[in-house]
Amino acid sequence: MTGILNRYEALIASGELRADPDQAAAAERLEQLQRELEKGESSVGLFGRLIGRKAPSPRGLYMWGGVGRGKSMLMDLFHETLCITEKRRVHFHAFMLEVHALLRDERKKESGDPILPVARTIGGSLRCLAFDEMVVNNSADAMIMSRLFTALVREEGVTIVTTSNRAPSQLYKDGLNREHFLPFIALIESDLDVMTLDGPTDYRLQRLGGMATWHTPLGDEATAQTREAFFRLTDYAPEDAEHVPSADLELGGGRTLHVPKSLKGVAVFSFKRLCGEPRGAADYLAIAHAYHTVIIVGVPKLGPENRNEAARFVTLIDALYENKVKLIAAADAAPEDLYQSGSGRFEFERTVSRLNEMQSADYLALGHGED
Secondary structure, three states: OOOHHHHHHHHHHHOOOOOOHHHHHHHHHHHHHHHHHHHHHHHHHHHHHHOOOOOOOOOEEEEEOOOOOOHHHHHHHHHHHOOOOOEEEEEHHHHHHHHHHHHHHHHHHOOOOOHHHHHHHHHOOOOEEEEEOOOOOOHHHHHHHHHHHHHHHHHOOOEEEEEEOOOHHHOOOOOOOHHHOHHHHHHHHHHEEEEEOOOOOOHHHHHHOOOOOEEOOOOHHHHHHHHHHHHHHHOOOHHHHHHOOOEEEEEEOOEEEEEOEEEOOEEEEEHHHHHOOOOOHHHHHHHHHHOOEEEEEEEOOEOHHHHHHHHHHHHHHHHHHHOOOEEEEEEOOOHHHOEOOOOOHHHHHHHHHHHHHOOOHHHHOOOOOOO
């Protein structure tokens, strides 16, 4: 299999990417890491793998920078071209939901500190763990990350590769009990190479090519526009539309939400699925943390007969807005005309304002979860 650097240079040569010194430096570092990981696997040998012996772990990598600068693209190329079996790529929010579930199971055993056994469960079969969009926005994650990742890196020998919109020192900035999180920052700075990707091209906005994000009225044209946006943002071939992957998003409490189209941080939902069913703020926050872009189709005009749906829509937009999630929608009216009368119409004015701001270039240029 061709390594990441050759694949990256081919994208430059074909004109799909523009030359970018920051990206090139990161691709070279990732190529070096690939060689170290692949050499380590071969040095262990078949017998070593059979008895569970791991190769020494190379230093990991923390790539951070503005939205759309190619971090996720490089992560995809790295994972696709890494020729080892003990690897995993996962969105950071999904990983932390999994960690909390494992911790709950361990606590039921009442066998002492649950962190180390959870680290062994996660790291036992991995040599490289790749995260996209590391962001920390709740105290529950912050309280366990230092000890968990120290165990993964230094005890289990897992190499961490991650992307983020923030420098390590800015993670969980001003968060509750942040002092407990500071050792995690120290771990990143001591055990991972930190690289900045802040080149001149915003590829995510470039892919949209100036497309509008709010499409009205409902109909074939609005549907076609949202469909086009999905394929541009994910680089997925339109001819393979029927094979777009779906996902089941963990909502907590053993509940899941089916995401009909879920790829590269972009999710597609119907309004009916999101707002026509009983849902609360926690559900919408789970969506906002898991996806940098949400596409909603079938947004109807709202009135007294569907005030519950309108109230849920307000809560949904609040969650997306506060986490700087990009919103692309197919709706039956402009934001100002969505909800013209009924209980809660006054409160809906804030939602109208937010929907209009979310279409602005300044909002679209913000990173996911960025303050």
